Amino acid sequence: MSNYSTKNLDRFSAVFNALSNPHRLQIYTILSGCCTPGTACNMDIITSCCVGDLGSELDIAASTLSHHLKELSHAGLINMQRDGKQVICSVNSEMLNDIRQYFQGNPEVHHESQTG
Amino acid sequence: MSNYSTKNLDRFSAVFNALSNPHRLQIYTILSGCCTPGTACNMDIITSCCVGDLGSELDIAASTLSHHLKELSHAGLINMQRDGKQVICSVNSEMLNDIRQYFQGNPEVHHESQTG
DNA sequence: ACTATAGTTCGACATATTTAGAACTATAGA
């Protein structure tokens, strides 16, 4: 593919790499469900998006969970923000839209959109 | 996520794993472009979906390309069919639709659809 | 300052992935 930028290729392959691990995909799926994409995870309504709550669903070591969250965050798939003692995780809706566009075959995403 | 089936988790993580390598993502992107999803790759119109043509765009060893195609095929992302000396590759549109539904948050995909 | 809770970083190890070259199979044509 000559008119598909290497930049996008690397960006999306990193995204899919982040989702390629069952634990990370599970985390992302949980976050997709608890936080309506497009809205910041509203903790007044739903209270299950902090790291500890994710951990209680996954049965892996805390250090492993932390590592996976860093991967998802680094790929741009999720946002993490400290709130007191807790760290709140939520889906990055901009990246979710980019992914949707990729699979829709949208030229904005497929052919170098150079907006950044 | 307790109501998200492990089956789907494994299936989709395998799909994303297949797309997590830049070369494989490039292959998939080329195939998405040359073959309109939903139609079998129409070789009367477009002539760039055989293994060799993919290889000429990637600059990797033939054995490596073959390995990557097997991964994509095994994950259900592409179809491969022999036509004489050549092997024609095309996007599996059913899987593409499943992926689209996953990112749309469609419950059919998220919560165990047991149709197979 | 001390303690408890929440999460991260570091170090190590087992396993998986990517890659290429050599040898192989499959098809078509002379």
Added chain:
DNA sequence: TCTATAGTTCTAAATATGTCGAACTATAGT
């Protein structure tokens, strides 16, 4: 059958990934 073309399988090596436990940092309450 012999040859050329198209692609695959096998083997091996370098690199990346997933995982945990121990030690660490950050915040809040006493």
